[in-house]
Amino acid sequence: MTLVIAGLYKLYMHDTYKDYIIEVHPVNQSGASSKEISDLDIYESGSLFICNELKHKSFTEQDLRHAADKVLFAGKAKLNFIIGRKIYYDYNQIQPCIQEYVASGFLVNVVPVDYFALTLLSLIKDVDVNRYAKYILQTAIETKFKEETMAFIRNTIHKQFGV
Secondary structure (H helix, E strand, O other): OHHHHHHHHHHHHHHHOOOEEEEEOOOOOOOOOOOOOOOEEEEEOOEEEEEEEEEOOOOOHHHHHHHHHHHHHOOOOEEEEEEOOOOOOOHHHHHHHHHHHHHOOOEEEEEEHHHHHHHHHHHOOOOOHHHHHHHHHHHHHHOOOOHHHHHHHHHHHHHHHOO
């Protein structure tokens, strides 16, 4: 999921921004790196620009608060909290938390991955499938994804895009 969103950001940023860096952090790690703010950090002109936390399993209010507080500590006021398919969360538990952050001037965008991906796709001038596929694969290599994940990516890219 992280690579899919990172790849879409790459296509969008390429058309829209000049000096940007997309940092994909290793999946399911503790976040102990001093540079890591969220799962997918985007910098523009050397400054933190967009933070994205991606959840592929059920989460709680504490998970949301942990991600938001890391972004706040980094001096930013926005977080995309992107949730995977078939994720369970208690809306009644999460909504007051979101409202609390919004009331303090911090935007928490809790959004399903499919909606987020479609939104990014709608902002991209020209979807270059070849660039997208190559970026995903190269980023997976550089980020040291598991070999089994790499094989899945290669197979899917070949099946879906013929690349």
